[in-house]
Amino acid sequence: MRELDVPARTRLARSFGAAVIIALILGAAIGFATLRGGDQGNDGERSAATVSSAGRGETTGTAAVGGGVPTATVKAQVRETRIDPFDASHAAVAGLDATLRERIQKAARAAADEGVDEFWLTSGWRTSEYQQGLLNAGVKKHGSLDAALRWVKTPTTSEHVKGAAADVGPTAAAYWMDRNAERFGLCRTYANEIWHYEVRPADGCPPQKGDAAG
């Protein structure tokens, strides 16, 4: 069924359902991290605070973003595709460059004021490991590394890994961004990616590159 055909209440219910599922997945991930932390035999009635401190020692390579957030949680979060741009506790949002995050949030508010009823990030900050996974999947999908690089950068070249890019969804929100991003100091980077936005350089938005390889 197309999104446009779904009554608002149904959409809301579906969003809520997705949130519950995500919460369950995160809960499972945190539980798993806790088990790995040497808590086998525990009855599972641990408080959130205890889980958080148990996971602290496992944070690797994401200190700038994760702080005390368990690695398993960060891994799960960066794979999500409906991310609330105002959720500062979400790794994909917390890891964004502060200027980019503020401008995306301003744009999201304006979009809502202008009748765009759904606006989320399909991706924000990514771990290097996740970026590599996307590239590997791209090679499978497109048949070669060269073909994949038109759509997915490497962990060392990706703006997402640097926290310098945000992907906007759903499609209607991405189209709204295409028309309005510059008002908020943001630029669409690639001709083949209507969803991908970065902070506008001081001298204005550069001409769009054809694709991620260009």
Ligand SMILES: [Zn+2]
């Ligand atoms: Zn992107």
